[in-house]
Amino acid sequence: MSTLGQFDSDFYPSNYAIDNQEQSCNDSNAYDYLYESTKQQASEQPLPASFFPPEMLTPSGYTGQFFPPAASPGYYSQSPYIDGFDEEPPLIEELGINFDHIWQKTLTVLNPLKPADGSIMNETDLAGPILFCLALGASLLMAGKVQFGYVYGMSAIGCLGIHALLNLMSFSEVSYGCVASVLGYCLLPMVILSSCAIFFSLQGTTGIMLALVIIGWCSLSASKIFISALAMEGQQLLIAYPCALVYGLFALLTIF
Numbered sequence: 001m002s003t004l005g006q007f008d009s010d011f012y013p014s015n016y017a018i019d020n021q022e023q024s025c026n027d028s029n030a031y032d033y034l035y036e037s038t039k040q041q042a043s044e045q046p047l048p049a050s051f052f053p054p055e056m057l058t059p060s061g062y063t064g065q066f067f068p069p070a071a072s073p074g075y076y077s078q079s080p081y082i083d084g085f086d087e088e089p090p091l092i093e094e095l096g097i098n099f100d101h102i103w104q105k106t107l108t109v110l111n112p113l114k115p116a117d118g119s120i121m122n123e124t125d126l127a128g129p130i131l132f133c134l135a136l137g138a139s140l141l142m143a144g145k146v147q148f149g150y151v152y153g154m155s156a157i158g159c160l161g162i163h164a165l166l167n168l169m170s171f172s173e174v175s176y177g178c179v180a181s182v183l184g185y186c187l188l189p190m191v192i193l194s195s196c197a198i199f200f201s202l203q204g205t206t207g208i209m210l211a212l213v214i215i216g217w218c219s220l221s222a223s224k225i226f227i228s229a230l231a232m233e234g235q236q237l238l239i240a241y242p243c244a245l246v247y248g249l250f251a252l253l254t255i256f
Contacts, residue, residue, distance in 0.1 A: 129184020
């Protein structure tokens with residue numbers, strides 16, 4: 001025990017007391033208060049002139065006039081960026097949607113005896129074909145037949161077949177978009193047939209005769225447009241036969 005007491009007396013300083021601890025705390029608080037007050041006074045006092053370079057404190061010897069740049073009144077009117085927005089075509093025209101051409105193609109399909117304009121028919125316009133495919137699917141849906149997948153599938157396969165055939169028969173190469181556009185526009189009479197299926201059944205003699213008339217209407221219009229766009233005079237019947245096979249598939253889908 002004597003050894004332990006000796007160790008405690010050696011480890012702790014002999015002059016340590018609680019009063020000394022309180023006095024040291026009061027001293028530290030006093031130093032903190034003094035530091036904060038000194039810092040506040042220093043921030044309120046302006047900086048001496050020695051902190052600034054002499055040329056900033058003395059006025060400049062330049063006595064001339066300052067001329068701000070004058071804005072030209074015709075600058076904004078002659079700027080190419082300002083005029084570029086006004087000269088841009090509408091968004092519908094940039095997307096290739098021309099309502100006048102759509103209406104002319106629709107009238108050409110509805111009237112098989114009307115001569116087709118080759119410059120208009122050679123355009124890759126898919127707005128009308130997509131609209132007519134949706135109309136065909138919607139009319140079949142109203143007749144109780146959900147056939148959207150068959151409509152788009154047969155359209156794609158038929159366009160591939162007619163595209164390959166036309167490239168073999170014509171001297172000028174035809175694009176796939178042009179073939180899809182023509183076949184899609186000539187699908188309009190088939191929409192009329194599917195609309196008739198809403199009101200009465202086509203599974204009879206009357207329905208079959210009406211379907212044959214619609215098939216001939218579609219194939220005649222498509223072949224007329226193809227020979228005018230590709231300059232294939234005298235080959236309308238050769239083109240009308242494969243087109244009739246394609247539209248016959250749509251007629252079977254509509255009847256049954």
